[in-house]
Amino acid sequence: MTESFRVEPLSGDHDRSEFRSGSDALDRYFREQASQDIKRRIATCFVAVGVTSGDLAGYYTLTATGVALNALPPETAKKLPRYPVVPAASLGRLAVASHYQRQGLGGILLADALMRAARAELGIFAMVVDAKDEAAQRFYEHYGFTPLPGETRRLCLPIATVLQRWH
Template sequence: MELFFCSIEDNRIKREAFDCGVPELNEYIKKYAKQNDKRGISKTFVAIPEVGSPDVAGYYSVSMAEIQRESLPENYRRGLPRYPVPGMRIGKLAVDRSMQGRGVGGELLMESFRKAVRFSSEVGIFAVTVDAKNQQAKQFYLKYGFIPLEDDELSLFIPIATIIKVLE
């Protein structure tokens, strides 16, 4: 399935109709994504099923983050400075119920990876991080190569070097 991506700022997008089955994620895109975008807190990108469509197939939000060195597994700490390393955080990722089971979540994740690689050419990014909502979400991220952090079983990361290899 081919998706097209645009900013949450696009006024043609029908955010009000979005329903992924998780009230918190529905509320975020309807009430907070646009204001967080304007404030520079996070940037939200929307997937639409066809050019010009107002329907939201899914969305993801990203912001910059720091990863505590002590949170990383021991084999990733070697050679790193003794202070937090920079990252990009996927704060939210959700797929509308009408599009679930069609690979949209994976496409959203790959698009966020492409964005991380582009950012990494201008700002330091050691890894992309995400805090999974639950075990099911954690399994989704593990399938794409994310690695659990040491201090929270639902917090995961994937090194930017791994993302670059995946996208090549």
């Protein structure tokens, strides 16, 4: 990929009308719902903007959530205190514009989301995602997420695992 990107919070300056990821639901959410969710503090939303092209090339949303301790993989849960629920960040939505897919931008957005969760001034044990299909699941597994036991498309990645990898 020749273009480089900056990742910044979604604002009224970003023109979302032409964004196409191949998922109508994710495109519609981005155009019609994301700003409302931000305003109501339901989610935050960050976008990748091409530094030279100015293209709006991808976005993701982040929301606070919790995961039941007994829903985590047993080898992860056994290292944690016996609280019924552990805090997590949910990557609610993630999409890359069709012409930028398979060039690593999804990975850049994922890394940005994980870094924001790691820096947040509240306890966040893991990032959780609901992969919308098999392809999305492959993508998350490529970057180290593991499926929660008994769940078809729910995956998680402990923030401490990410930090160990990055240091």
